[in-house]
Amino acid sequence: MNITRGFTGRPRVDDPGLPPGQYDAGDEWPVLSAEVTPDLAPADWTFRIDGLVADPRTWDWEQAHALPASAYEGAIHCVTSWSKFGVRFGGVSLDAFLDVVRPRGSATHVVAYAHTGYTTSLPLSDVTGGRAWIAWEYDGRPLPAEHGGPARLLVPHLYFWKSAKWIAGLRLLDHDEPGFWEGNGYHPRGNPWEEQRYSGD
Amino acid sequence: MPGRIGVSARTASVWRTATLTEIRRETPRVSTFRFAVPDWPGHVPGQHLVLRLVAEDGYAAQRHYSIASAPDDSGHVELTLDHVEDGEVSGWFHTVARPGDRIEVRGPLSGFFAWPGDRPALLVGAGSGVVPLMSMLRHHRARGLTVPLRLLVSVRRPGELIYAREFGAETTPVFTRSAPEGVAVGRMTAAHVAPIMAERPSGGWEAYVCGSNSFAEHASRLLVAAGQPVERIRIERFG
Known part of the structure; x- marks a missing residue:
């Protein structure tokens, strides 16, 4: 890295919760979707898991809500450099859905896809073990449409483009199939603690 | 929804030195910054780049900015930046930067918002x-x-x-x-x-x-x- 003449940057904060290259966005929650925000009612929302699973299955809003409730409280990190702390999401752990469809041993990756057509790819190990949710509440209220409501994928330990808004389903694969941003030069995994922003990081 | 063009993963990963050659005032709070990037791989209109400013203690700030210039501008790119209140990066550009300064850029990125000049x-x-x-x-x-x-x-x-x-x-x-x-x-x-x-x-x-x-x-x-x-x-x- 070459020093930029005269650049000092914002005051340094010693915040162990802040990944490298990120700043605390405070109360702001920027919206960065590339698609038109869909007009999607809960009654029209469905979530499907198929691909390398024993029992492919589609849940509607009521069926998904019948699964055990699970919450996430913590930080989220966007690749454009902001992080947001103390966010509270409510929904269902993705493990609860996966337990029903029973992934095959050959499954290594998932493609998450949205009702709008957006896609993102993740290693299966990043969406299991209590680290991923289907979230429909934010701060105790219904998740706003511009933030992915009625329901979005939530994978808070990775950059937030992995947390697909308006989630429609997961397809389990035995290989990595790049999604929307991964096919646009972004990193296949997107771990903020290793600053995996772009391909090659 | 497919992107308009493919994006090279290799292109996105390399940091290149960009030398500021000109600053043009557009409005009271907005200026255009012109850079020479001799090994710029070229872009398609609508794409963005990432730039990095580095402080003496190694602190680095990265930002995504859309490219303002057309592709046929051999070895140059232009960015047009708002002076954001308390913005550590835009503040540097609007109050400190002068021709000859060098920063680092990578990209271009994203084929989604790109327009190759084909469709209306x-x-x-x-x-x-x-x-x-x-x-x-x-x-x-x-x-x-x-x-x-x-x-x-x-x-x-x-x-x-x-x-x-x-x-x-x-x-x-x-x-x-x-x-x-x-x-x-x-x-x-x-x-x-x-x-x-x-x-x-x-x-x-x-x-x-x-x-x-x-x-x-x-x-x-x-x-x-x-x-x-x-x-x-x-x-x-x-x-």
């Missing part, structure tokens, strides 16, 4: 959201393209209209707070979109919307209501 382009921007759209307009002119291109650009007042001198008949400015004599004041409405949609170019419009989130929501709703297919609306929001 309906461009809708607000404030500095006009920047990537200007790259498209400049490309259209530089190449003498005949495919239709229309630009709707919303600003608060005439003095805040970036690139005002460069616009021609393809552009309709919309003024939300104050306007020149004889021009209406108010938000962008269906009446701005309707005549463009009525042109019905062969193959239909590919729409590109850039601005704040609230503007992008408003503009994309206007387009959908006017009959533009949602899968042919590409949005870039600030944040």
